[in-house]
Amino acid sequence: xxxxxxxxxxxxxxxxxxxxxxxxxxxxxxxxxxAETCTYYKDGKAIPLHGKFKIVESFADLEVQIVSxxxxxxxxxxxxxxxxxxxxxxxxxxxxFTVRYVSxxxxxKIQRVTSFPGAx
Numbered sequence: 001x002x003x004x005x006x007x008x009x010x011x012x013x014x015x016x017x018x019x020x021x022x023x024x025x026x027x028x029x030x031x032x033x034x035a036e037t038c039t040y041y042k043d044g045k046a047i048p049l050h051g052k053f054k055i056v057e058s059f060a061d062l063e064v065q066i067v068s069x070x071x072x073x074x075x076x077x078x079x080x081x082x083x084x085x086x087x088x089x090x091x092x093x094x095x096x097f098t099v100r101y102v103s104x105x106x107x108x109k110i111q112r113v114t115s116f117p118g119a120x
Contacts, residue, residue, distance in 0.1 A: 029041050029044075029046075031043065033049075033072050033073070033107075033108055033119075035072075035073075035119035035120065038050065038073075038085035038086070038118065038119060040062060040107065040108060042061070042062070042107060045061070047061050047062060047097050048096070048097075049073055049085060049086065049108075049119075050082050050083060050084055050085055050086065050087050050088065051082050051083075051087075051088070051089065051095075051096035051097070052082060052088075052089045052090075052091045052094065052095045052096045052097075053088050053089070053090060053091070053095050053096065053097055053098065053099050054090070054091055054092065054093075054095035054098050054099070055090070055098070055099055055100070055101065056098045056099070056100055057100065058100070059098070060098045060099055060100035061097040061098045061099070062097060062098070062099050062100070062107050062108055063099075063100050063101075063102045063105070063106050063107045063108075064099050064100070064101055064102065064106055064107065064108050064109075064110055065101070065102055065103065065104070065106035065108075065109050065110070066101065066109075066110055066111070066112060067109045067110070067111055068111065069111070070109070071109050071110050071111035072108050072109045072110065072119065073085075073086055073108060073109075073110050073111075073117075073118070073119050074086050074110070074111050074112075074113045074116065074117050074118055074119070075087075075088050075110045075111070075112055075113065075117055076088070076112075076113050076114060076115065076116075076117035077089070077090060077112070084117065084118070085117065085118040085119060086113075086117030086118040086119070087117050
């Protein structure tokens with residue numbers, strides 16, 4: 001008895017799997033701060049919370065409120081090598097992310113520190 005194969009079904013399955021795996025992980029992740037990876041997720045974009053930042057008045061990647069207690073993240077401004085969680089280097093051009101300071105409804109609450117930056 002001959003085996004009948006239906007190549008159309010196989011191609012459909014392969015196409016469905018390729019389409020499902022093409023969705024980036026950030027797009028399916030819920031917006032907000034992830035302390036474990038020191039990343040903020042907003043509108044399907046992953047923003048690592050270290051590196052070079054620029055202060056802007058509009059269209060910022062993050063809206064930040066500076067607090068003195070109970071921060072989401074402790075931030076230390078460094079002059080170079082902002083490689084660890086909470087280390088931010090201020091630049092005027094080519095930032096990794098942009099920040100707008102607000103007094104209410106922030107994306108992230110930060111506390112400025114001189115040592116031991118990062119999240120709890």
